[in-house]
Amino acid sequence: MDPVAALLEIATLLERERVSRYRAKAFRQAAATLQDLPDEVRGDPTRLRAAKGIGDSTFAVIRQAQAGEIPEYLVELRGEVEPERTSLLRAKLRGDLHSHTDWSDGTTSIATMADAARALGHEYLAITDHSPRLKIARGLSAERLREQIPLVRAESTATFTMFAGIEVDILDDGALDQNAALLGELDIVVASVHSKLRMESRPMTKRMLAAVSNPRVNVLGHCTGRLVQGERGMRAQSQFDARAVFDACAEHGVAVEINSRPERQDPPDDLIAIALDAGCLFSLDSDAHAPGHLSLLDYGAERAEQAGVPPERIVTTWGVERLRAWAE
Numbered sequence: 001m002d003p004v005a006a007l008l009e010i011a012t013l014l015e016r017e018r019v020s021r022y023r024a025k026a027f028r029q030a031a032a033t034l035q036d037l038p039d040e041v042r043g044d045p046t047r048l049r050a051a052k053g054i055g056d057s058t059f060a061v062i063r064q065a066q067a068g069e070i071p072e073y074l075v076e077l078r079g080e081v082e083p084e085r086t087s088l089l090r091a092k093l094r095g096d097l098h099s100h101t102d103w104s105d106g107t108t109s110i111a112t113m114a115d116a117a118r119a120l121g122h123e124y125l126a127i128t129d130h131s132p133r134l135k136i137a138r139g140l141s142a143e144r145l146r147e148q149i150p151l152v153r154a155e156s157t158a159t160f161t162m163f164a165g166i167e168v169d170i171l172d173d174g175a176l177d178q179n180a181a182l183l184g185e186l187d188i189v190v191a192s193v194h195s196k197l198r199m200e201s202r203p204m205t206k207r208m209l210a211a212v213s214n215p216r217v218n219v220l221g222h223c224t225g226r227l228v229q230g231e232r233g234m235r236a237q238s239q240f241d242a243r244a245v246f247d248a249c250a251e252h253g254v255a256v257e258i259n260s261r262p263e264r265q266d267p268p269d270d271l272i273a274i275a276l277d278a279g280c281l282f283s284l285d286s287d288a289h290a291p292g293h294l295s296l297l298d299y300g301a302e303r304a305e306q307a308g309v310p311p312e313r314i315v316t317t318w319g320v321e322r323l324r325a326w327a328e
């Protein structure tokens with residue numbers, strides 16, 4: 001087995017399991033290191049083990065792959081990690097409008113995310129790194145975002161489109177955390193609440209109404225902010241007048257995101273029902289922070305299907321041209 005492929009498959013499986021981002025990163029790092037090593041070092045166990053970026057576990061994987069075996073650890077993970085679930089809706093999804101790179105709090109480059117999306121069969125992927133106020137996630141200044149836009153678009157090919165986007169913070173008063181002209185240059189704007197999630201219902205409703213009425217906004221990200229499982233712990237959903245917010249989304253053509261991450265499962269079922277009734281569009285997204293998260297769309301697809309969301313109302317089942325026309 002090709003050792004680089006083995007290391008990358010292990011990283012992808014670890015990411016899908018969402019156990020430790022550092023462990024997955026170590027395998028990606030080892031793959032990058034190995035690719036750059038000259039043949040004589042690759043073939044010499046002592047020098048290989050001494051190479052920076054190669055540790056005990058990654059060394060063992062490389063040696064087993066070089067011996068023509070499928071590395072033990074990979075066999076173990078293939079057996080343990082739940083395979084992607086198939087569904088009619090999942091088969092209809094053509095891309096993803098919410099993902100992160102190492103420009104903010106994702107773990108890999110723009111190019112690596114693009115490759116992973118192509119490998120999944122996506123026709124498009126939006127890179128939506130965080131906005132300045134989310135300092136903990138290294139949110140992008142206007143300057144860095146301007147620098148990023150052409151680099152994202154440059155990863156497009158004849159059959160695959162990379163959308164330059166942002167996950168912009170909805171500030172306390174409903175304003176967006178990036179300058180309007182710059183937001184206007186982007187292909188996709190996801191707006192999300194990341195702070196003061198426990199604000200009272202009335203001001204929270206006002207805040208969200210202001211955001212979704214902003215003509216720059218395409219998608220309302222993980223609308224309740226809840227966390228239902230996982231290492232980040234639990235977090236209650238924020239309180240707002242869902243009917244009013246979803247009515248405004250429908251009026252302004254803003255898609256309500258169905259966030260596929262198992263720890264989010266946002267919006268909750270009862271809110272999906274309200275959004276359906278309000279006539280909203282939806283965007284089924286991964287919110288990937290690593291390549292192996294892109295496949296988590298299957299969880300969101302399963303939820304949307306159970307909630308009875310018609311595929312044609314999910315913008316990520318649309319083709320690139322229709323999507324672009326809607327986003328503009």
Ligand SMILES: [Zn+2]
Pocket residue numbers: 167192194221222
């Ligand atoms: Zn977010």
Ligand SMILES: [Zn+2]
Pocket residue numbers: 098099100167287
């Ligand atoms: Zn995000």
